[in-house]
Amino acid sequence: MFRAECIFCFLISFWSGFLTAQECPFYLQGRVIDLHDGTPIFGAILRIENTGQFAQTDEDGVYLLKNVCLEELRLIISHSECQTLERRIQLSENQSIDFELEHHINTLEEIVVSEKQKANVNQSVAEARLTATQIDQYSSQSLATALGSLTGVATLKTGNAIAKPVIHGLYGSRVGIVAEGIRLQDQEWGADHAPTIDLNAFESVQVVKGASALKYGGDTAGGVIILNSFTPLPRDSLYGKTRLTGSSNGRGGAVSSQWILTRATGFYFSGQLTAKRFGDLSTPEYILTNTGLKEGNINFKIGRSKVIKGWELFYSRFQNETGILRAAHIGNIQDLLRALQSEVPLVQDPFSYRIDAPKQQGVHHSIQAKVYNQFSEHSKWKIDYNYQQNQRKEFDIRRGDRADLPALDLQLQTHSILGSIQKKVDFDWDFEWGINGYLQDNYSNPDTGVKRLIPDYLKYQWGSFLTGKYEPNNLGSFEWGLRLDQVNWDVQKYYTRKDWTDRGYDQLFPSFEKEYLPTQLLTQPQFQFITLSAHAGFSIQLGPALKSTGAYILSQRSPNAAELFSDGLHHSLATIEYGNLTLDKETSHKILVSVSTEKNPFSFSLEPYLARIHNYIYIAPKEVQQTIRGAFPVWQYNATEALLWGFDFQGSLDLSPRVQFNSKTSYVRINDISQSQPVISIPPFQTNQKLSYIFPKKEVRIEIENQFVSSQRYFPDFNVVVNTLEGDKIVGQLVDFSTPPKAYSLYNLNISLPLKVTPKLSGQLRLMIHNITQTAYRDYLNRMRFYADEMGRNGSIQLILNH
Amino acid sequence: MKIYQKYLKTFALTVFIISLSCTKEAPELVDEQELITTVRLSIKGPNNSLQEAEWKMDAPNTSTIQLAPQTQYEVTISIWDESDPSDPENITNEVKSEADEHQFFYEFAGVEIDFNSATSDVVDSQNNPLYVVSEWNTGALGEGSVQVYLIHDPTTKTSTNRAGFGGATDVQVAFDIRIE
Numbered sequence: 014m015f016r017a018e019c020i021f022c023f024l025i026s027f028w029s030g031f032l033t034a035q036e037c038p039f040y041l042q043g044r045v046i047d048l049h050d051g052t053p054i055f056g057a058i059l060r061i062e063n064t065g066q067f068a069q070t071d072e073d074g075v076y077l078l079k080n081v082c083l084e085e086l087r088l089i090i091s092h093s094e095c096q097t098l099e100r101r102i103q104l105s106e107n108q109s110i111d112f113e114l115e116h117h118i119n120t121l122e123e124i125v126v127s128e129k130q131k132a133n134v135n136q137s138v139a140e141a142r143l144t145a146t147q148i149d150q151y152s153s154q155s156l157a158t159a160l161g162s163l164t165g166v167a168t169l170k171t172g173n174a175i176a177k178p179v180i181h182g183l184y185g186s187r188v189g190i191v192a193e194g195i196r197l198q199d200q201e202w203g204a205d206h207a208p209t210i211d212l213n214a215f216e217s218v219q220v221v222k223g224a225s226a227l228k229y230g231g232d233t234a235g236g237v238i239i240l241n242s243f244t245p246l247p248r249d250s251l252y253g254k255t256r257l258t259g260s261s262n263g264r265g266g267a268v269s270s271q272w273i274l275t276r277a278t279g280f281y282f283s284g285q286l287t288a289k290r291f292g293d294l295s296t297p298e299y300i301l302t303n304t305g306l307k308e309g310n311i312n313f314k315i316g317r318s319k320v321i322k323g324w325e326l327f328y329s330r331f332q333n334e335t336g337i338l339r340a341a342h343i344g345n346i347q348d349l350l351r352a353l354q355s356e357v358p359l360v361q362d363p364f365s366y367r368i369d370a371p372k373q374q375g376v377h378h379s380i381q382a383k384v385y386n387q388f389s390e391h392s393k394w395k396i397d398y399n400y401q402q403n404q405r406k407e408f409d410i411r412r413g414d415r416a417d418l419p420a421l422d423l424q425l426q427t428h429s430i431l432g433s434i435q436k437k438v439d440f441d442w443d444f445e446w447g448i449n450g451y452l453q454d455n456y457s458n459p460d461t462g463v464k465r466l467i468p469d470y471l472k473y474q475w476g477s478f479l480t481g482k483y484e485p486n487n488l489g490s491f492e493w494g495l496r497l498d499q500v501n502w503d504v505q506k507y508y509t510r511k512d513w514t515d516r517g518y519d520q521l522f523p524s525f526e527k528e529y530l531p532t533q534l535l536t537q538p539q540f541q542f543i544t545l546s547a548h549a550g551f552s553i554q555l556g557p558a559l560k561s562t563g564a565y566i567l568s569q570r571s572p573n574a575a576e577l578f579s580d581g582l583h584h585s586l587a588t589i590e591y592g593n594l595t596l597d598k599e600t601s602h603k604i605l606v607s608v609s610t611e612k613n614p615f616s617f618s619l620e621p622y623l624a625r626i627h628n629y630i631y632i633a634p635k636e637v638q639q640t641i642r643g644a645f646p647v648w649q650y651n652a653t654e655a656l657l658w659g660f661d662f663q664g665s666l667d668l669s670p671r672v673q674f675n676s677k678t679s680y681v682r683i684n685d686i687s688q689s690q691p692v693i694s695i696p697p698f699q700t701n702q703k704l705s706y707i708f709p710k711k712e713v714r715i716e717i718e719n720q721f722v723s724s725q726r727y728f729p730d731f732n733v734v735v736n737t738l739e740g741d742k743i744v745g746q747l748v749d750f751s752t753p754p755k756a757y758s759l760y761n762l763n764i765s766l767p768l769k770v771t772p773k774l775s776g777q778l779r780l781m782i783h784n785i786t787q788t789a790y791r792d793y794l795n796r797m798r799f800y801a802d803e804m805g806r807n808g809s810i811q812l813i814l815n816h
Numbered sequence: 817m818k819i820y821q822k823y824l825k826t827f828a829l830t831v832f833i834i835s836l837s838c839t840k841e842a843p844e845l846v847d848e849q850e851l852i853t854t855v856r857l858s859i860k861g862p863n864n865s866l867q868e869a870e871w872k873m874d875a876p877n878t879s880t881i882q883l884a885p886q887t888q889y890e891v892t893i894s895i896w897d898e899s900d901p902s903d904p905e906n907i908t909n910e911v912k913s914e915a916d917e918h919q920f921f922y923e924f925a926g927v928e929i930d931f932n933s934a935t936s937d938v939v940d941s942q943n944n945p946l947y948v949v950s951e952w953n954t955g956a957l958g959e960g961s962v963q964v965y966l967i968h969d970p971t972t973k974t975s976t977n978r979a980g981f982g983g984a985t986d987v988q989v990a991f992d993i994r995i996e
Contacts, residue, residue, distance in 0.1 A: 342984055343984050344967075344968065344983075344985030344986055345985045347985065348984055351979055351982070359971060359982045360971060410968065411850060412850055412907075412910055412914065412917075412986075413849075413850075413914070454840070457843070459843065459845070462846065462847060462849030463846065463848065463850070464846055464848060470840075471840055503840070505842055505843050507843070507845060507846070511874060532899065535842065535845075584984075641853065641855065641873050641988075642852075642986060643985055738923050738963060738978070741924060741925050741926060743925045743961070
């Protein structure tokens with residue numbers, strides 16, 4: 014059928030070309046490729062509307078439209094397995110334009126409106142997306158660690174395994190994670206919390222640096238991480254991928270395997286399994302006692318995807334157990350001082366796979382159902398329902414036989430619903446309208462025998478959004494969006510009667526008081542926040558390979574559970590943390606600009622940004638409290654005015670067809686402008702250089718990477734002076750937990766060898782060495798930096814099989 | 817339009833039902849199990865004279881210990897959970913039963929006092945004193961203070977100062993001492 018079509022359109026274009034040859038001597042050429050994996054699309058038809066001109070792509074996806082006029086063309090690109098693409102093209106000379114087609118209509122909505130949207134006119138994938146190779150390489154590590162390899166993304170860590178992504182210096186509730194089209198609902202507010210999600214389950218990992226993906230929420234001033242798994246094709250096939258990794262540091266590894274079964278009828282089924290196990294990690298000089306990790310994940314998906322409608326059911330389970338450095342479990346600020354004064358961790362045991370207290374355990378279930386239908390040629394609706402249950406337990410070193418009893422035991426259940434309607438009007442306009450609701454229930458188990466850090470609560474949230482895009486031609490487009498949310502909190506929390514009056518809540522919130530007990534008070538705080546988010550941006554083609562984008566994003570966020578209610582002690586920093594009931598919503602105005610070229614051999618992108626955050630919620634020490642355990646700094650959440658700015662840069666240069674140089678740099682500053690001081694825990698200046706070489710034979714690829722992280726010079730001074738005994742005299746000593754560690758430079762090496770076992774079985778064999786030079790260093794964004802160095806050299810061998 | 821109006825109604829109804837079905841019970845009050853609210857020193861001097869010094873959570877003043885010079889005292893430490901005043905709980909027993917994982921210790925500032933384990937003291941499995949009961953020998957006249965520690969999981973049990981023990985501090989309070 015393709016062949017017949019091909020001859021037909023060849024003849025037509027020849028004929029029409031003959032007719033118009035004299036007036037219009039120009040041509041338009043390029044490639045049509047798959048939006049997801051960049052593979053060429055064969056047999057796509059490109060038709061110029063109102064003329065008889067056709068072209069068809071060959072096996073490399075290449076097309077050529079000859080005898081084209083210098084005028085505005087209305088181009089229709091179609092393929093039997095793909096969503097038809099319509100574009101206006103303003104031709105000014107002979108031009109080369111590439112198009113990306115999307116397999117199937119159901120993935121239409123996954124083209125995320127971002128400030129750095131994967132444009133329709135380029136072929137590079139150097140944006141803030143993880144490549145398939147990167148996902149493979151980080152298979153045995155956490156999502157945040159993998160994302161940390163992207164420009165503008167850093168990681169906030171507690172040890173090595175507990176890591177969360179930081180985008181443009183913001184993290185926690187300011188960064189959203191969207192998996193399979195629904196926001197991940199775990200206890201993202203904690204600094205010592207890692208997203209309960211497995212990187213191996215996803216094929217597409219994209220970072221949107223701003224709250225411009227309004228469909229998924231307007232509260233993430235930092236950005237959104239969008240994760241999607243495979244796109245099923247309607248053909249009879251059984252395929253999959255297996256990843257095996259073994260690492261020297263921690264003497265452990267990971268196994269992950271996925272199988273996908275698709276049918277020509279559109280039915281598909283997939284299953285995926287991941288298991289990880291590591292023992293104690295080590296620095297160049299010593300073992301990091303109790304830093305092991307165990308993880309086991311599974312997911313299933315079943316669905317039917319016909320071009321215009323479909324449905325899907327999805328289940329995933331994530332479970333892990335992570336040890337926390339033994340030496341980091343301390344009692345009071347004097348203990349912290351001793352830890353700071355010691356070069357090495359104060360507790361060191363021989364290597365072991367055992368995970369003892371202090372440790373964390375997490376279990377996350379997600380069940381999802383979605384249906385979509387295209388009810389007219391250019392309109393479609395979609396409904397997603399999702400239920401998530403997140404269980405988190407933290408174990409401390411405790412007296413008596415309570416070591417097995419968690420000190421924190423939270424269960425967070427969330428129902429999410431997202432319904433949307435997409436509509437395309439004529440060639441130029443796209444709209445999407447939808448509603449999004451959440452119902453969240455947090456339960457804090459009282460059997461812990463420890464005061465609740467986060468209280469029991471119910472949270473209801475409703476939102477509605479409208480987004481649109483106007484794309485008059487290939488030279489530019491304009492996007493905009495609006496979202497309104499209402500968040501209601503219904504909380505039940507015990508305060509000690511003393512705390513309640515000390516903080517003035519008895520005057521401010523007498524209506525919350527519910528039940529009076531001898532020393533405690535049961536309260537029922539109820540809050541409502543209404544937040545507005547908006548986005549407007551453009552993309553403009555300044556030259557054949559030069560593109561520029563700009564966007565303004567307004568995002569508002571209501572305070573999270575920790576910021577409002579947190580109440581407890583943190584053993585790893587000897588701090589008492591208090592929430593603040595008087596907090597109001599946080600408003601961020603962010604402007605992002607970018608300039609990028611895609612021209613070989615040199616390409617680059619530069620993305621500066623600026624944000625002004627009103628009511629920026631942050632935690633800072635308020636006073637030193639004398640308790641029966643000794644001195645404790647009390648940290649309390651407060652709001653201030655913040656100014657944030659920075660830039661992300663990346664460039665690549667092809668020195669020869671086999672040698673490539675890549676460079677990435679990012680810098681961010683956040684200042685508290687009401688108090689004229691920097692904000693705490695902001696990623697320092699970072700730059701990475703990578704040189705890669707591909708051997709002519711066997712396509713063996715070698716990469717050498719240098720990673721330089723400077724010392725953070727801008728930090729607030731929260732140091733305290735504590736009284737300690739020296740000899741028999743009491744002297745004040747400075748506990749310096751503010752000064753960031755020194756700059757460091759690491760070298761990494763990757764060697765990969767493509768494997769071709771049989772036509773159906775191919776893969777990669779990879780050797781990766783991290784920190785080759787055994788550099789001892791500490792990282793400012795790691796909460797364990799007070800106690801120990803970072804990991805030393807780590808050699809990994811990895812086998813990837815595509816079957 | 818009609819098609820999705822129908823779906824919207826179903827959608828709205830579903831959400832309405834979900835929201836209705838949720839009301840939460842009042843949370844149980846947490847029985848805090850490892851709370852220490854009180855540190856008490858019982859100081860037995862010559863002629864069985866008895867003096868008590870107390871450090872209490874949420875109480876502004878602690879007692880000053882009055883001692884005589886060149887005298888021996890027997891000091892017994894006890895720690896308590898008195899969060900429920902009608903049911904004070906003696907935590908010292910729990911510490912004694914886990915003698916290997918704990919250590920009481922004293923450090924003095926500005927006063928001359930030597931202390932060592934008393935005959936009725938508790939020892940751990942390695943025969944190291946826990947200093948639940950200790951003998952204090954005072955020196956010359958003076959004014960100063962004592963730091964009282966309870967250390968959890970010390971790295972060693974044979975140190976001569978707090979820093980050497982390592983571990984996590986469970987209790988650290990100070991009492992003023994006057995030797996006169």
